[in-house]
Amino acid sequence: xxxxxxxxxxxxxxxxxxxxxxxxxxxxxxxxxxxxxxxxxxxxxxxxxxxxxxxxxxxxxxxxxxxxxxxxxxxxxxxxxxxxxxxxxxxxxxxxxxxxxxxxxxxxxxxxxxxxxxxxxxxxxxxxxxxxxxxxxxxxxxxxxxxxxxxxxxxxxxxxxxxxxxxxxxxxxxxxxxxxxxxxxxxxxxxxxxxxxxxxxxxxxxxxxxxxxxxxxxxxxxxxxxxxxxxxxxxxxxxxxxxxxxxxxxxxxxxxxxxxxxxxxxxxxxxxxxxxxxxxxxxxxxxxxxxxxxxxxxxxxxxxxxxxxxxxxxxxxxxxxxxxxxxxxxxxxxxxxxxxxxxxxxxxxxxxxxxxxxxxxxxxxxxxxxxxxxxxxxxxxxxxxxxxxxxxxxxxxxxxxxxxxxxxxxxxx
Amino acid sequence: xxxxxxxxxxxxxxxxxxxxxxxxxxxxxxxxxxxxxxxxxxxxxxxxxxxxxxxxxxxxxxxxxxxxxxxxxxxxxxxxxxxxxxxxxxxxxxxxxxxxxxxxxxxxxxxxxxxxxxxxxxxxxxxxxxxxxxxxxxxxxxxxxxxxxxxxxxxxxxxxxxxxxxxxxxxxxxxxxxxxxxxxxxxxxxxxxxxxxxxxxxxxxxxxxxxxxxxxxxxxxxxxxxxxxxxxxxxxxxxxxxxxxxxxxxxxxxxxxxxxxxxxxxxxxxxxxxxxxxxxxxxxxxxxxxxxxxxxxxxxxxxxxxxxxxxx
Amino acid sequence: xxxxxxxxxxxxxxxxxxxxxxxxxxxxxxxxxxxxxxxxxxxxxxxxxxxxxxxxxxxxxxxxxxxxxxxxxxxxxxxxxxxxxxxxxxxxxxxxxxxxxxxxxxxxxxxxxxxxxxxxxxxxxxxxxxxxxxxxxxxxxxxxxxxxxxxxxxxxxxxxxxxxxxxxxxxxxxxxxxxxxxxxxxxxxxxxxxxxxxxxxxxxxxxxxxxxxxxxxxxxxxxxxxxxxxxxxxxxxxxxxxxxxxxxxxxxxxxxxxxxxxxxxxxxxxxxx
Numbered sequence: 001x002x003x004x005x006x007x008x009x010x011x012x013x014x015x016x017x018x019x020x021x022x023x024x025x026x027x028x029x030x031x032x033x034x035x036x037x038x039x040x041x042x043x044x045x046x047x048x049x050x051x052x053x054x055x056x057x058x059x060x061x062x063x064x065x066x067x068x069x070x071x072x073x074x075x076x077x078x079x080x081x082x083x084x085x086x087x088x089x090x091x092x093x094x095x096x097x098x099x100x101x102x103x104x105x106x107x108x109x110x111x112x113x114x115x116x117x118x119x120x121x122x123x124x125x126x127x128x129x130x131x132x133x134x135x136x137x138x139x140x141x142x143x144x145x146x147x148x149x150x151x152x153x154x155x156x157x158x159x160x161x162x163x164x165x166x167x168x169x170x171x172x173x174x175x176x177x178x179x180x181x182x183x184x185x186x187x188x189x190x191x192x193x194x195x196x197x198x199x200x201x202x203x204x205x206x207x208x209x210x211x212x213x214x215x216x217x218x219x220x221x222x223x224x225x226x227x228x229x230x231x232x233x234x235x236x237x238x239x240x241x242x243x244x245x246x247x248x249x250x251x252x253x254x255x256x257x258x259x260x261x262x263x264x265x266x267x268x269x270x271x272x273x274x275x276x277x278x279x280x281x282x283x284x285x286x287x288x289x290x291x292x293x294x295x296x297x298x299x300x301x302x303x304x305x306x307x308x309x310x311x312x313x314x315x316x317x318x319x320x321x322x323x324x325x326x327x328x329x330x331x332x333x334x335x336x337x338x339x340x341x342x343x344x345x346x347x348x349x350x351x352x353x354x355x356x357x358x359x360x361x362x363x364x365x366x367x368x369x370x371x372x373x374x375x376x377x378x379x380x381x382x383x384x385x386x387x388x389x390x391x392x393x394x395x396x397x398x399x400x401x402x403x404x405x406x407x408x409x410x411x412x413x
Numbered sequence: 414x415x416x417x418x419x420x421x422x423x424x425x426x427x428x429x430x431x432x433x434x435x436x437x438x439x440x441x442x443x444x445x446x447x448x449x450x451x452x453x454x455x456x457x458x459x460x461x462x463x464x465x466x467x468x469x470x471x472x473x474x475x476x477x478x479x480x481x482x483x484x485x486x487x488x489x490x491x492x493x494x495x496x497x498x499x500x501x502x503x504x505x506x507x508x509x510x511x512x513x514x515x516x517x518x519x520x521x522x523x524x525x526x527x528x529x530x531x532x533x534x535x536x537x538x539x540x541x542x543x544x545x546x547x548x549x550x551x552x553x554x555x556x557x558x559x560x561x562x563x564x565x566x567x568x569x570x571x572x573x574x575x576x577x578x579x580x581x582x583x584x585x586x587x588x589x590x591x592x593x594x595x596x597x598x599x600x601x602x603x604x605x606x607x608x609x610x611x612x613x614x615x616x617x618x619x620x621x622x623x624x625x626x627x628x629x630x631x632x633x634x635x636x637x638x639x640x641x642x643x644x645x646x647x648x649x650x651x652x653x654x655x656x657x658x659x660x661x662x663x664x665x666x667x668x669x670x671x672x673x674x675x676x677x678x679x680x681x682x683x684x685x686x687x688x689x690x691x692x693x694x695x696x697x698x699x700x701x702x703x704x705x706x707x708x709x710x711x712x713x714x715x716x717x718x719x720x721x722x723x724x725x
Numbered sequence: 726x727x728x729x730x731x732x733x734x735x736x737x738x739x740x741x742x743x744x745x746x747x748x749x750x751x752x753x754x755x756x757x758x759x760x761x762x763x764x765x766x767x768x769x770x771x772x773x774x775x776x777x778x779x780x781x782x783x784x785x786x787x788x789x790x791x792x793x794x795x796x797x798x799x800x801x802x803x804x805x806x807x808x809x810x811x812x813x814x815x816x817x818x819x820x821x822x823x824x825x826x827x828x829x830x831x832x833x834x835x836x837x838x839x840x841x842x843x844x845x846x847x848x849x850x851x852x853x854x855x856x857x858x859x860x861x862x863x864x865x866x867x868x869x870x871x872x873x874x875x876x877x878x879x880x881x882x883x884x885x886x887x888x889x890x891x892x893x894x895x896x897x898x899x900x901x902x903x904x905x906x907x908x909x910x911x912x913x914x915x916x917x918x919x920x921x922x923x924x925x926x927x928x929x930x931x932x933x934x935x936x937x938x939x940x941x942x943x944x945x946x947x948x949x950x951x952x953x954x955x956x957x958x959x960x961x962x963x964x965x966x967x968x969x970x971x972x973x974x975x976x977x978x979x980x981x982x983x984x985x986x987x988x989x990x991x992x993x994x995x996x997x998x
Contacts, residue, residue: 048958079958079959086675093852093855383677390660393660398572439812519737531751536953543971597884628887635883683845711887
């Protein structure tokens with residue numbers, strides 16, 4: 001009896017000890033700035049998930065092999081990237097290099113890159129699409145190197161078009177055309193609707209529709225009044241609301257990709273994120289430019305992704321070396337499967353301008369040059385964005401459907 | 414070890430120290446892992462700290478902003494209280510009913526016990542994803558099943574009236590843990606007590622009221638307090654399932670604090686928010702605790718306090 | 726007890742009704758996990774996939790180093806559970822069976838730690854762990870468990886308070902010292918509630934998402950919950966692998982529960998005599 005108990009205790013003790021040991025041994029030294037082998041260690045944070053991470057790891061392995069004095073460690077934070085980055089920055093333990101899009105909010109923790117870029121010369125900078133530098137800069141200071149981008153386009157379901165014998169939309173079409181097409185596509189018996197857009201649109205994205213109609217949320221000084229409630233702006237919202245009232249469009253709970261995948265929505269607007277997913281789901285789709293309001297070409301918001309350097313990084317030279325690699329021609333080509341290249345030379349060599357799908361994103365990019373999203377103009381975009389989001393929801397939610405004029409005027413207060 | 418003479422003296426001294434020895438692990442843990450961060454966050458509430466930038470001392474501005482200039486603060490507080498008022502009693506009741514059900518001596522009860530407990534094993538993240546997948550008004554399976562029954566399902570996540578119901582349904586799904594706690598306690602009640610009562614002619618309901626309930630009052634207290642805390646701090650579900658919407662109808666206080674900290678990067682303000690809630694919950698807990706002397710009966714105290722003498 | 730047929734019928738209907746609510750989401754998750762990408766989004770929803778794709782489970786498992794995640798999760802779960810059992814039984818015993826100075830104050834203080842919102846203490850805690858050199862190790866997830874958690878201590882205390890006082894008085898008269906009383910008399914009695922705590926802790930830690938997210942950096946340290954969450958990107962939700970891994974992830978805790986049931990059923994009183 002006694003012996004048994006002792007044996008039991010002994011076993012328990014051994015198990016605990018082994019586990020403790022393995023727990024401690026698995027603790028590594030990524031916090032230490034230099035690894036034992038004298039290499040400079042760089043932490044690199046990405047928000048990508050799944051296969052994309054594997055691809056990135058392969059690229060990094062290649063970089064590590066080519067640079068014997070540097071070791072880059074990939075940290076994939078996934079969907080809660082912002083929470084993780086915020087915690088790291090707040091605790092002064094940010095990764096050396098990190099993916100970034102929301103520069104205005106993080107800029108105080110980032111290293112300005114202008115001097116690094118200048119050293120590389122005009123030609124280096126000129127190879128990136130000009131429109132993208134604006135999205136990687138705040139108040140004229142560049143904080144990130146462009147890695148990828150997407151503009152928004154109209155995705156349309158070819159099968160649904162064929163079923164009704166409707167011609168596919170073409171570049172240069174108007175919102176009126178879209179509405180007519182949506183009307184033809186809508187089939188109540190089959191529960192098919194012509195067009196879909198988010199019931200709680202991201203205000204950052206939605207501004208592109210105002211741009212297309214010659215309006216915006218704020219003027220260059222950040223004033224809302226007279227801009228978000230201008231005649232043109234109200235007109236834009238009214239148009240969207242009317243599509244719901246006419247039942248040729250529905251609002252979606254998410255971004256609309258799932259509804260599109262169910263083959264019950266003819267058209268929806270979003271970025272390049274879904275190209276692969278739609279292919280995998282076997283959807284027969286096409287893409288086309290966002291329709292215009294008639295008098296001038298449509299515009300798209302640019303969702304850009306860049307990489308930035310922490311201002312607390314201890315190895316800035318090495319970090320920039322890696323950033324250069326990460327934004328270079330080869331890396332751009334390697335990422336073709338999930339990221340649109342940002343270098344003109346790559347777009348040319350890969351003949352992307354001739355690709356029936358990808359070329360649309362580039363023409364939207366060229367068309368959208370010169371527009372400045374409100375998030376880069378106003379001081380407190382995250383709060384304003386919250387307020388706008390609520391107002392947009394009030395306009396589109398079936399249980400409220402507030403008159404756009406009234407709703408937009410309420411933002412001013 | 415020591416002589417008989419000072420044994421008595423040592424004994425009382427030891428008796429005085431012994432309880433502290435037992436609770437020592439927690440005291441150390443509290444000082445090392447809790448106290449520092451807690452004080453830090455209290456100090457932070459007096460600062461304007463945009464996380465990425467420098468912190469600036471602003472006195473009680475965060476608190477005055479919260480009470481006078483931020484309507485969302487009151488809205489979120491109200492919604493959260495409303496949720497707690499629905500959720501806490503409902504959850505307790507369901508947990509208790511389920512715990513009683515799974516003590517029934519009928520065939521296959523083990524299977525039901527496992528089924529009822531199963532959802533409690535699923536992580537909050539997965540719970541939100543699964544329910545979000547089923548609740549969708551366009552392609553969700555729930556409304557499809559309802560439509561087969563000839564019922565037009567509500568827009569669960571779009572209609573503000575239904576959104577809070579959705580949250581209640583999804584959160585009550587994980588009631589298993591609480592059920593298990595009740596169950597463990599009910600199982601601990603000696604059979605003799607029921608037998609004796611049954612001989613006295615007490616029916617099942619009478620037995621439940623005079624034996625089961627009084628004996629499990631300590632765990633009822635535990636479940637009340639922990640579910641009040643859980644309800645007032647609910648975050649995962651509203652963050653992932655509804656995002657606070659539709660129309661901010663589920664913008665709970667937990668989400669309000671989280672967004673202020675991680676979306677708006679106002680860590681000082683978020684600390685002020687958090688501390689306010691901390692104090693509310695603390696007061697509420699103390700209130701419940703104070704009241705407990707009137708309705709919670711501990712066997713260990715039975716003799717001392719001459720209360721609730723039953724069964725023995 | 727004699728059970729009438731009517732009573733049985735009512736009982737079973739209630740049980741089945743509840744089971745439907747608790748089980749259906751799992752069934753739907755399983756159906757979804759076995760579908761092809763096209764079937765998942767077909768409308769009306771399909772209740773039976775044409776060919777159930779069990780390979781979806783393998784694909785999901787292989788898409789990330791889940792073997793490593795599993796190991797990490799196991800280490801954290803087992804060690805925290807041991808830590809919680811040791812520390813919480815001691816602390817709860819101290820609070821439940823003794824009277825001492827500042828007891829009520831300390832107990833309220835203990836309870837109050839349950840109410841601390843993590844949003845705002847997380848960053849200072851991060852700094853502290855960073856100072857210890859614990860970031861990107863499993864230590865921040867494990868070591869605090871050896872100092873108890875308010876939830877478990879409170880729960881255990883409630884059970885301990887419900888044991889008559891005569892028990893330790895008798896032992897004291899027999900000359901047992903305080904620790905012996907705890908170890909030899911109370912620990913065996915507490916089998917049921919200790920099992921309960923172990924089960925609750927295993928589930929909590931196994932599914933913990935925010936802790937690992939904040940304190941771990943690279944994939945070699947990730948836990949299962951983090952792996953599950955990485956199927957959810959900013960723009961897209963990979964529903965099939967999420968459903969598959971959710972189902973895989975519940976297996977270990979369910980096994981634990983199956984074994985634990987036995988001890989919980991015994992209850993606390995069974996062992997007093």
